[in-house]
Amino acid sequence: MTARVLKFLSTEKTLWKLLLETAVAVLAVGFLSPIGPIGLMGLIVIFAAIYFREVEEKKLFRISFWLLPVLALAAIGFMGPIGPVGPIGLITVFAALFFVLLGLINLFFKERFLVYGIFNTAFLIALSLLFFYFLRPDNFWILGTVFFIAVFLTLKEVFGFFGPLEGRRAALFAGVLGFLGLELSYILQFLPLGFMSAAVYLTLFLVIARETVVSSAKGGLNFSFMMKQITLFAVLTIVVFALSFR
Numbered sequence: 145m146t147a148r149v150l151k152f153l154s155t156e157k158t159l160w161k162l163l164l165e166t167a168v169a170v171l172a173v174g175f176l177s178p179i180g181p182i183g184l185m186g187l188i189v190i191f192a193a194i195y196f197r198e199v200e201e202k203k204l205f206r207i208s209f210w211l212l213p214v215l216a217l218a219a220i221g222f223m224g225p226i227g228p229v230g231p232i233g234l235i236t237v238f239a240a241l242f243f244v245l246l247g248l249i250n251l252f253f254k255e256r257f258l259v260y261g262i263f264n265t266a267f268l269i270a271l272s273l274l275f276f277y278f279l280r281p282d283n284f285w286i287l288g289t290v291f292f293i294a295v296f297l298t299l300k301e302v303f304g305f306f307g308p309l310e311g312r313r314a315a316l317f318a319g320v321l322g323f324l325g326l327e328l329s330y331i332l333q334f335l336p337l338g339f340m341s342a343a344v345y346l347t348l349f350l351v352i353a354r355e356t357v358v359s360s361a362k363g364g365l366n367f368s369f370m371m372k373q374i375t376l377f378a379v380l381t382i383v384v385f386a387l388s389f390r
Contacts, residue, residue, distance in 0.1 A: 159252070161250070162246045162247055162250065162252060163243070165194050165197075165246055166239055166242050166243040166246060168190065169190070169191065169194060169213070169238075169242050170235055170238065170239045170242070172186070172187050172191070173187070173216050173217060173220065173235065173238060174235055176190075187213065187217075191209075191210070191213055195209055195210075198246075201248075201249055201251070202249050204249075204301070204304065204305055205248060205249055205301065205305075206301075207297045207298055207300070207301040208245055208263070208264075208267060208298065208301060209245060209249075211267075211271075211294060211297070211298065212238070212245060212267065213238075213242075215270050215271060215274060216234070216235070216238040218274055219238075219270070219273075219274060220234050220235065237270075241263065241267065241270075244259060244263045247259070248260055248263065257306065260302075260305060264298070264354075265347070267298065268295075268298070268347045268350050268351065269343060269344070269347045271291070271294055271295070271298070272342075272346045272347045272350075273339070273340065273343040275287060275291045275329065275343070275346075276329070276332075276333075276339035276340075276343045277339050279329075279333055279339070284330065284333065288329065288330070291325075291326065291329070292322045292325075292326045293322075295318075295322040295325055295326075295350065296318045296322040297318075298318075299317070299321055299322065299350075299354060300314050300315055300318040302318075302354060302358070303317060303318060303357065303358065303361070306358045306361075306362075307361070307362075308361055309357070309358075309361045317357050321350065321353050321354070324349075324353070325346060325349065325350050325353075328346060328349055329342070329346055332345065332346060336388065337388045338388065341384055341387065341388045345381070348377065348380050348381075348384070349377070352373050352376065352377050355373065356369075356370075356373055
């Protein structure tokens with residue numbers, strides 16, 4: 145009984161810590177981002193303070209930790225309302241993702257692999273949305289280079305977390321998938337798709353490719369798995385294009 149009480153108190157303490165740090169991050173993004181260079185310096189100091197306070201597995205998630213605020217700042221500062229989602233909605237999405245990320249760093253979740261997979265998928269959607277929102281035929285190679293680097297670093301983190309891919313092998317697979325994603329995005333920009341549909345389709349490709357690489361590295365790649373992935377990709381492709389051409 146005593147052990148259960150101590151475990152509950154420990155979990156509750158961690159939860160309040162995560163909520164407090166998330167609140168600080170959200171307030172920093174919401175109030176300091178419009179100030180300019182001084183606000184940017186303040187943001188860097190605040191997020192650095194949060195990062196270096198973490199003592200568990202922060203190195204595993206350092207790419208997501210630093211890229212997520214950048215995505216939030218770009219979305220809130222430049223994208224404006226996305227359909228029914230305004231600035232408050234964007235900040236809410238950032239708060240949810242940042243809380244989940246801090247929970248992963250602090251070993252708060254039991255199903256860490258499942259939670260990280262969901263988090264990374266949401267992260268890739270946000271990254272793809274930003275990319276296609278700003279994409280124009282005359283700036284593809286500039287934005288494409290930034291997008292490739294972000295996808296490469298993100299997937300390298302994914303493969304390092306799930307294992308057993310590490311080092312050069314993780315970098316190789318991340319680079320190949322990042323390049324394939326960039327090639328697909330080049331084709332998608334010429335199709336009559338809205339930026340949201342294009343972002344969803346690109347994310348779909350990256351997620352299925354990510355799961356295939358992870359499964360292969362763990363020895364779980366077989367004919368049944370491949371058929372499920374191909375079928376899923378084909379069905380969702382039809383759905384995305386059917387909704388776009390409606």
